[in-house]
Amino acid sequence: MNLSFTEEQILLKDSISKFCSTDYDFESRMKSVNSEKGYSPEHWRMFAELGWLAVPFSEEYGGLDGDQVDLSVVFEEFGKSLVVEPYLSNIVLAGGVLRRINWAEKGTFIEDLVSGSKQISLANYEPQKGYNLSNIDTAIDADGNLNGSKSTVLNATNADYFLVFTKNIDSYAFALVPKDAEGIEVKGYKTYDGFVSGELVFKNCKPEALISDENSLEVLENVILDALVCICSEAIGAMEKSYQLTIEYTKQREQFGQSLSKFQALQHRMVDMFMETEYAKSFLIKVLATEDDNEKVKLTYGLKNQISKAGKQVGEEAVQLHGGMGVTEEMSIGHYLKRLMVIANIFGSADYYLSKYIEK
């Protein structure tokens, strides 16, 4: 048994941690959030130069051949600083599809992701159709045109291309559609945690390519599983930072002639936040260290359930212990809660994954 990070993983962790502490304070994060694109293109270029965008891809395409643990390391660090750059949408979701799919031309697209020169968003969920991945109406018709609607398309407004999960005759496929194709409408919006997302409507839209791998659904399932591990890792980073910020704040805030941190009732609450975070870490490590594929899937469902609940608890307690200041936009702590609540509810809630865990 070995529960430690490799030397490379420690280097990766340190380099992200260093970047976040020097270049990613709360004020600059909010500047990015409130900018037109909703992230900093300059940071994105840096991520590419530092090789972070290359982590999960194979060397053949300029990648670093990283695994799930490497991605987890990246996201835990991102979570501590609430990084808003579109790593999840480009590298984990769209990149995750590309690196798994059987398609001869995927190389140039992966290389563009690695260099940061193009952005691609995965479009698989549909309005009011829930989280079961095969539950879609979008389809390719007899003329090869795409029709249907997609929702929760993360980073939609920044994407150059969309990878659209679609029905294709008796099976599923991914349609590759450029953002300015004829017959596509992109409706962007800001999400409540400060990211950008969007909905897509396709009306007789001719895809640039139709990737009809017979394993498309399985590919999508594996990509979402990867994404779950990534956002849960991110949540753990955010939880750790949340309780640390709370300890700092209660030490410095005085009421009744002493620091809030001296009140035993509040100390116990912070101990609970710490324990929840450690518990969550343990569960994540269990998932990362599990080798059996089937068991890993089941545990990943369990992880999403555990982290959704723990993140909510830690995030809410952090705000509560900050008092009125905790609910202000100008303080960072409320933004941690927002991200934790989004993580708790995207791709399916704690309850949804608990039932999947039971069924598996």
Place this chain on the structure above:
Amino acid sequence: MDLNFSKEDMAFQEEVKDFLDKEYPQHIREKMDNGDDLTREEIVEWHKIVAKKGWMGHSWPVEHGGTGWDATKRYIYLRELAMNGCPLFIPFGLQMVAPVIWTFGSQKQKEHYLPRILNFDDWWCQGYSEPGSGSDLASLKCKAERVGDEYVINGAKIWTTLAQHADWIFVLVRTQDTGKKQEGITFILVDMNTPGVEVKPIITIDGDHEVNYVFFNDVRVPAENVVGEEGQGWTYAKFLLFHERSSIAGAPQMRRAVNALMKRAEKIYHGDNPLSDDPSFKSKIAQFNLDLDALEMTELRGLAAEREGKGPGPESSLLKIKGTELQQRITTLALEAAGHEALPFGGPYGFKNEEISSPKIAQISAAKYLNFRKVTIYGGTNEIQKNIIAKAVLGI
């Protein structure tokens, strides 16, 4: 002991229903049902309609223009308003400063302020918390110095709800620095248009502008605006807080919200079946309804006790804690039910998402959830309420 309404009560219920059918304006009803914010004018419009009917003083004694209703009538009235989704009454005049004025104020103050409050001629706000004095309210520093017939106020208040709309503010000021911190606090009424009063918005995590800083720079206020005696303000402040706490449980609003959520859940799909068939969702809703029953009965017991002449006491802390916890639970359930449909946010970034297919009610569920984080903090945090119960109720 029984829970049945008398014939007279049932007739009264019909009267309230009839009033709402006829007088509750359609444009306000629609906005409330959609979760849209009302303008200042619309809020005033609604209060004036109720005032015209003579029903503003539902918790007021008859001698000051109140309805003098018993607990059952008040319960029926407030429940009907809530079940129709009517806007909440702005409580700062009606439920907070008014009882202080009629209990501790001068005859002149009663005659001047109470009818204006009852008619919603003045919008009141509350100047209690300060940047350095939240839970430890008695440590407040906002200073008032007596100069001739006036007080000159200097200092800052924080979390002042809807101060941007207010005509008047009741303020706790320090008129004396010596002795215990609870001594030397004075309760004073200030016209928001007085030179030197400045309101600065605080934007909260739901993107809303609801609370404010209120700064006082050499604000000169007539000495006759002091309520009761100089230096006795802490007693009045505590009296007011009991009234505030007993009015924020909100059981009927929650009953309406949970019923609406259960109905919506029939059309929400996370997996293959509607959410309304999901065992964990159903169990959460059932648990919520049970807890709400208990809260409602606790509220009713409080109303009954009040009717017997016992004003709200430290027990109101119980209602505040349990009520606000449930308010947060229902907003959380709504957010979870909405799932990723809640992502589109018209909040602080200036986006409006009307064209997005996600249902409007799902889109506002995040803002609502975030807005309701405040309820366990305001009116005295729930931690402070537990201290009050421990000390004043349990005697420990």
